[in-house]
Amino acid sequence: MQCKDIPDGVFLDAVRRSPAVGGVGWRMSWDVHAALEFLVGPVPVNLFYAKARKLIARGLLGGCACGCRGDFHITADCTGGQCCCGIN
Incomplete structure (x- = not known):
């Protein structure tokens, strides 16, 4: 894969x-990884990252x-500068 x-x-x-x-839509990497594996089957952690x-x-x-907690969020969902990327 x-x-x-x-x-x-x-x-x-x-991610969704x-x-x-x-309270601003961030997701932890381990939760996203588990959700992805639910959708597509086993995904090695290095491939996930x-x-x-x-x-x-x-x-x-x-x-x-980098392998930390992730704080993943979809940039299209960022509003009012609440996400770290600041993209609206």
Whole structure:
């Protein structure tokens, strides 16, 4: 399995399906990873973070893909500068 085998929309849907924390829509990486595996089956953690990095680089996802808690959020959902990326 490679990054290209996980459609962008499916990954972003996994973010949306994960429980939001902090009142501003951030999602923890382990919750997003679990939601993604529910949608597509087993995904190695290194592949999960590689796909997240690609989406972040393209501006579709905000957060951190270093292996920490993530704080993932969909940039299109950012409003009023509440997300770290500040994209509206």
